[in-house]
Amino acid sequence: LLLLPIGLLVYLTWRRSSLPFPVQQRWLILGCRLLLFTFVILALAGTAWAQPVSQQGTVFVGDISSSTGAQRAFMEQWITSAIRHKRADDQIGIVATGRNALVEQSVSSQFDFSRFESTPDTNYTDLAAGLRLAAAILPANSQQHIVLLTDGQQNLEDALPEAQLLQQQGIRLDIVPLPNTTTADARIDDFTAPSSLRSNEHFTLHLKVYSSVSQAATLRLYLDAKVISQQKIMLSPGQQELSFDMLAPPVGFHSYRATLEASQSAIAQNKEASAFVNVQGPPRILVIEGQPGSGQNIIASLKATHIDVTVGAPSDVPTTLDALAQYSSVVLADVPAISLGNTRMQILQSFVRDLGHGLVVSGGQNSYGVGGYTDTPLEQTLPLRMDIPQHKETPTIAVVLIVESLEEQVQINISKEAAKGVIGLLTPRDQVGISAGYGTLSIKMQKVTDKKAIDKQIDAINPVDPPSYNPDFANAEQELLHTDAKIKHIILLGDGDAYDSYTAQVSKLANENITVSTVETNAMGPEDLATMQQIAQLGKGRFYRADDPSVIPQILLKETERAARRSLINETFNPVVVGNHPILTGLNSLPILNGYVATTPKPAAQMVLVSHLDDPVLAVWQYGLGRVAAWTSDSLGLWTKNWITWNNAPRWWANLVTWTLPAANSSSININGKVNNGEGQITVDLPFATTTSSGQQQVQARIIGPDLSQQTVNLQPTAPERWEGNFPAAQVGAYLLQVTWKGASQKEATLTSTTGLVVP
DSSP, rough: OOOOHHHHHHHHHHHHHOOOSHHHHHHHHOOOOOOOHHHHHHHHHHOOOOOOOOOOOEEEEEESSSSGGGGHHHHHHHHHHHHHHHOOOOOOEEESSSSEEEEEEEEEESSSSSOOOOOTTTTSSSHHHHHHHHHSSSSSSSSSEEEEEEEEESSOHHHHHHHHHHHHHEEEEEEOOOOOOOOOOOOEEEEEOOOOOEEOOOOEEEEEEESSSSSSEEEEEEEEEEEEEEEEEEESSSSEEEEEEEESSEEEEEEEEEEEEEEOOOGGGGEEEEEEEEEEOOEEEEEEEEEETHHHHHHHHHHHTTOOOEEEEEGGSSSSSHHHOOSSSSEEEOOOOOHHHHHHHHHHOOOOOOOOOOOEOSSSSSSSGGGGGSHHHHHSSEEOOOOOOOOOOOEEEEEEEOOOOTTTSTTTTTHHHHHHHHHHHHHTHHHHHHHHESSSEEEEEEETTHHHHHHHHHHHHHOOOOSOOOHHHHHHHHHHHHHHOOOOEEEEEEOOOOOOOOHHHHHHHHHEEEEEEEOOOOSSSSHHHHHHHHHHHEEEEEEOSSSSSGGGHHHHHHHHHHHHSSSOOOOOOOOOOSOOGGGGGOSSSSOOOOOEEEEEEOTTTTTEEEOTTTTTTEHHHHHTTEEEEEOOSSSSSSSOOHHHTTTHHHHHHHHHHHHHHOOOOOTOEEEEEEEEEEEEEEEEEEEETTOOSSOEEEEEEEEEEETOEEEEEOOEETTTTEEEHHHHHHHHEEEEEEEEEEETTSSSEEEEEEEEEEEO
């Protein structure tokens, strides 16, 4: 419509102008002006030249979340059938969506699809993400078409706005509803418990369950990992609420879990829920003994001062952080790293660093360097390094590693990495040779002066599975006898299937002061085990069983350290007090010690007691939010005969352990956490009048995920005494929430509290 008035205006302007041009040129000028304004108006109006498009681009979006597991085959058959009807020049693509969307097959005219191979997170359904990804990969030069196959049960975002956007973009969207394969369902909708309790307090667990039909079910309640209630219930159609009166469990952090077992239930994940409670009271200490009785003097001393003590073996250390959080501090009494395993050491590390709880490590012949702590999460947590102090002339060692092929069941690089770990433990004065089962050294005997060069040689070896170990033993014997090392040692790493008579050869080695230790892995039967045990016994060495090949590096490190005997200092001395420390409160005239495990302090460590050689005897530090104390002598009497008969021994151990205890939680902080659409939501209610003072205050939540990842969220005030915040909760599992309130004034006490939530 603008063309008429603008055209008239241009014409009148042209008529009134007196241009010094011939008539033909003046008409040409008018025509150009009219044409120019016509193009401008058409451009502003969004005029486009439409060309017919025959090629079609289609993307199928499959909802493969947990709720559609039974319909997966239907989707795959439906898509396969639809593809058969495509024209030669049509292009097809497939997107799989759950919590996230993934391209199953990119858009192409050549297509081969039979089933979904992509693995998005199936615990949630985000249809909007699937539609966005499908629109992004559609070819522009085609008739654009998206086909969504879903049951419509989305629990992240909303697909409707995304569908409206597709319509505005001219993209056709068709929905294929999935057939209903189940006629009944039962689930737990909600499970709540007070986040904070006092000892012997009565409280109520609240449970909301839903069933689509009338059916019988079994409901179980767990406290931590123990069943505390099991009952048959009758579910009615719809939602119903159940309540259970409970008595507060022992002091510490505990989890309650409810499971619903019903014959007609669609999704397994919906039949379980958890809640956490933190019971306030005296601290609980977990003492872990490397061997039964190795912590008995610590336990007796702590009990004498009325400290609540739980005793366990290394396997009793929980493998989840929420289970370990019920204890205020953990004491390790002469515990080797191998007995704990990497997972438990990581849990202990997070227990101290992230939760602010305590750790005490007591030494012995199976701890620190001789206990295989080198390059472990436990060494990272301690204020000490396992390096041997160069304060005296240590005996040299010559080691021959016989590395047998671990065959198909185990990756060969495990044994190679283990060998590299041994190289890292040796000094330039030591010698090493490596045999790969050929009866000769694949890596010649040499001083450990260039560790990187030796590591490269290790990468190049190709171990075999020999019929007998005797040729390797005989060759190792000759190599070791030609060295000037004070300690000569052989370590055999194999599966024990080389059957032969080893008595003569290995006994000869032992008579020549060449010890032989064996590390068995991948044994196929008792005969294999017996072979490796016999060799170690004849060789006056040690036998290790390593069915988990990932522990082999730690075993070899421990064995090399024990063979060298460098870390064990067996000398009598009076421990020297370096400086005043709360651990020494009320203690005078410390008894003499007869030995310890030599270590090297880290730069940030605080030395409390040192030996006559200035080595650490007691070192402490702040590690993250928690405290760690490292006692390098023992507690059983090997080096502490005078110490355990000392009148102040109970006070000593009580001081040492209580120094590591975290600040008491504030039961006045109420924390509520929930998960909605993959996002955790924290609500913190503070005591009345807490936030009325002037100045800048801070409420901070530290979140530890199921994989021990950490994030910190600064909460914002939303009402008087109420603070809220959100955090991503993508992973399934237990999250621990530690909330801290800091007042504007340094004089105000800091309030802290811990709770948790579970993403099912």
